[in-house]
Amino acid sequence: MGLRVAVIGLGRGAVLTVPALAAQARIELVAGCDPDPAARAGFAARHGVPACETVEALLANADFDAAYIASPHEFHAAHTLAMAGAAKHVLVEKPMAVTLVEAASMIRAAETAGTVLMVGPSHGYDPPVEAAAALVASGAVGGVRLIHAFNYTDFLYRPRRPAELDTARGGGVILSQATHQIDMVRRIAASPVTSVRAWTGGWDARVTEGAFTALLFFANGAVANLTYSGYARYDSDALAGWVGEMGGAKSPAAHGQARALLAAIDERQAKAARTFAAGAVSSGASKHHERFGSVLITCEQADLALTPSGLDIHADDGVRRVAVPLPSIPRAGVAEAFAHAVLDGWPVPFDGRWGLESLAICHAILLSAREGRDVTPSELYPNVSERTL
Amino acid sequence: MGLRVAVIGLGRGAVLTVPALAAQARIELVAGCDPDPAARAGFAARHGVPACETVEALLANADFDAAYIASPHEFHAAHTLAMAGAAKHVLVEKPMAVTLVEAASMIRAAETAGTVLMVGPSHGYDPPVEAAAALVASGAVGGVRLIHAFNYTDFLYRPRRPAELDTARGGGVILSQATHQIDMVRRIAASPVTSVRAWTGGWDARVTEGAFTALLFFANGAVANLTYSGYARYDSDALAGWVGEMGGAKSPAAHGQARALLAAIDERQAKAARTFAAGAVSSGASKHHERFGSVLITCEQADLALTPSGLDIHADDGVRRVAVPLPSIPRAGVAEAFAHAVLDGWPVPFDGRWGLESLAICHAILLSAREGRDVTPSELYPNVSERTL
Incomplete structure (x- = not known):
């Protein structure tokens, strides 16, 4: 049984990652989504699958199990919540979100839906x-x-x-x-x-x-x-x-x-x-x-x-x-890990909590520079419950 | 009029720096000083000037204007104080001392004696x-x-x-x-x-x-x-x-x-x-x-x-x-700056205050690592008067 994946956001990140998803034996690329008509047309021409304008249209028209979310950073949370709400598994680009509140909400949404939330690719x-x-x-x-x-x-x-x-x-x-x-x-x-x-x-x-x-x-x-x-x-x-x-x-x-x-x-x-x-x-x-x-x-x-x-x-x-042996195609490991996570229940290399912690370190860098002091990343998300993490 | 220089400490630092002093037109190398007989013999053979065992013997027997102090770090302060006490100018290896109290005492001693205190060489x-x-x-x-x-x-x-x-x-x-x-x-x-x-x-x-x-x-x-x-x-x-x-x-x-x-x-x-x-x-x-x-x-x-x-x-x-043009001999610039400072009254590139500040940054590194916090270097020498600095 394969994993049918839709791609949300057909920008630079998708250009670099979609080939690995398409090449993964257990993944079937089924749809794309982007507000830009030219990006949709280019994606459809290259991968032979349709692309629609909005996430709502994607959910209404496409039959898929999981989404690779490569939209701009500021949309990661909304798109992840929409996918989890429809019981779709998610592979979301780094940074997983802009704010820690967003990141925590994404983790909760995936937990509630019982879906996979994986953050990647990253170096x-x-x-x-x-x-x-x-x-x-x-x-x-x-x-x-x-x-x-x-x-x-x-x-x-x-x-x-x-x-x-x-x-x-x-x-x-x-x-x-x-x-x-x-x-x-x-x-x-x-x-x-x-x-x-x-x-x-x-x-x-x-x-x-x-x-x-x-x-x-x-x-x-x-x-x-x-x-x-x-x-x-x-x-x-x-x-x-x-x-x-x-x-x-x-x-x-x-x-x-x-x-x-x-x-x-x-x-x-x-x-x-x-x-x-x-x-x-x-x-x-x-x-x-x-x-x-x-x-x-x-x-x-x-x-x-x-x-x-x-x-x-x-x-x-x-x-x-x-x-170190080269992968068959760049980022093949990310696609393979995502397939294993959804289809075989394997733990993902970088899950939602990992992504939230990395994002907290980003915000700790910004805050430390602004205030001229050490910052403890975990203190930046005190309202995220232990259960969630 | 030339500058007669004695070398205190005939170790690795001196091996690397003495050639530049000897090659400087206005400097005359007149004596060495080291507790190790073999080091004294090697120095005397190489540079054709006598070397004695102790700083006291050096002061008693040699006629010189300035000392290049390349003894182990822990002796920099004592040797500088001895030289300033005898109205000798000093070029002291980095770090100028081990403690900030030592460094401040060296600055005061040179000020009191009206002698040059220069720290170097360093990169x-x-x-x-x-x-x-x-x-x-x-x-x-x-x-x-x-x-x-x-x-x-x-x-x-x-x-x-x-x-x-x-x-x-x-x-x-x-x-x-x-x-x-x-x-x-x-x-x-x-x-x-x-x-x-x-x-x-x-x-x-x-x-x-x-x-x-x-x-x-x-x-x-x-x-x-x-x-x-x-x-x-x-x-x-x-x-x-x-x-x-x-x-x-x-x-x-x-x-x-x-x-x-x-x-x-x-x-x-x-x-x-x-x-x-x-x-x-x-x-x-x-x-x-x-x-x-x-x-x-x-x-x-x-x-x-x-x-x-x-x-x-x-x-x-x-x-x-x-x-960048190569010097005639490595560290020629240090020897020249020292000669200018003593003979022409030029400001030195790295003076006692510079050396103390660099040493304070060293101690700030040690303290910051130990206590896990930012350290302000100048707060490590509150008892050094503004006059001195």
Whole structure:
């Protein structure tokens, strides 16, 4: 028995993830949904299934078991509640919501409906992250002590909708980009984050949180040091042999061009050009894993560096370069995990509670930077009952 | 008129710095001082000047104007006080002292004597750091917002004296290594550090603070993110084309060997082998600048990356690689600045107050990590009068 999936939101996220859903043997792609006619037409043409304008129309007209929700951040909660209300399972993009109240309501709705709520994809699912987490969990390299992650990108200068530059509507690099680093380091440290101290920076004409740096303190004594700049002229993918976020080769010159292009084009059109509307397609099979900047994991007996191919294990007897097998298609693991969760009852890698905790860390970063003090993420959702969590 | 300089402490620091003092046209090297007979003999043979056993003997027998104090950290204060008491100018190695009380007493002693007190060398003097600070100060790249610095080394596994692994006696990587990063980022940010939040880690058989990560918040709104591991199997000089701390080429294999060598040798003998005792010499003229890990400076209009050759300026129109002229000999600038300070009355780059402030940031890192909260460095020396500072 297969899983019939509808896709809500046919933007950039869907372009990158739908191929993995379509390629998963037990998933059948049955419908799409987006207010933009061009995006619907592009999706329908590419995947041979109909797409409708609204979630209401989708529920009325399509026969499906689950939804992959890739709409803008500010609609994640409403769309998840609508799906859970119709007893549909949900795979929702990160960040799972904009506010913690929204996130808690999504968890409750799925619990009430008895449906799966899975958050993803994010770079926390990247196979090298999974391999590093497994190696740490095995005890073979001693306890994890320090995780150092940074990423310098042109994120702020890629084409953006206004909401993407408005923190209150889920914009800025904290909710959108820090989430990746948070998921990665949480998976590796495998311990609750008890305190966050952070700085955020916004400058330039595109004022939102465009950069941040933060320390995340874990209950097991480990710490993660996260840094991100979306204003960067420097491109940290230079340190990974110019392999980009999606695992593909990248031109050293392309990075600097984002600003110039942005100045020359119509931003709304450019944004649409990265969606199904313009027939954009995922780069598909790649020679490298998807990745997110530099990640170095200091354990008591080894340093682990994530690489585009897998993992470099720096130990007493030298460096061992571990090639982690590439998936058949990028994000195949996310699609497979979702199918297992719904069809086989397996636990999901990142469930609603995980998503809420990562979102709370995002808000702790924002609050710590604003108030200049440590913030305990769990204190930001005191009204979410223990039962729910 | 020249400056006659005596060298107190003929260990590793002196091996690296004395050549620059000896090469400075207005400095005359006149004497050395060290309790170790082999170090004295090696120094005398190499530089053709006598060396005595104690500071008292030095003061009684040698005719000199100034002392370069490169003794172990725990003796910096006593040696500086002895020199100031005899009206000698002082160039003292970083960290200027172990405690803030010591540092304040050194400042007072030099003020009372009317002598120069300069702290150095440190990587804050490196010509690429100076070039970056000048570029930022010029306003040409906009305000500095985020400085990201990290260094992964085998510091803990190089041969060490017991005091170097004992924080109370000035050991551990905070006083010894963080000081470099602190001097670098302070020089570039050019603003007081108002708050520090940090984590320190110690593990392995060599338990001291062997690793740390910290956020330094500046009064001008900028932040510095510092990370250091002296336990590292990974070597971050890989990111700089295997150019090491002293600007020389480095074998990728040498890093991992530090642990193995340490296990096989007599540590006390190995430590001595890096001093004048064994005829150790500075690597001398190098193809690259001295450097200290990775430093990336995010300004409002450009990202500046320190490189072994100078500075990469990543701006809107691409990358400009700036070659900063190499000094005639490593650390020539430190020797020249000291001569200018004493002979010409020029202000010194890093004076006693600078040294005390950097030391206070070190102690703020230790205290923040211990107590899990922000620490204001200036609150750690409330009893040092404004007059003194």
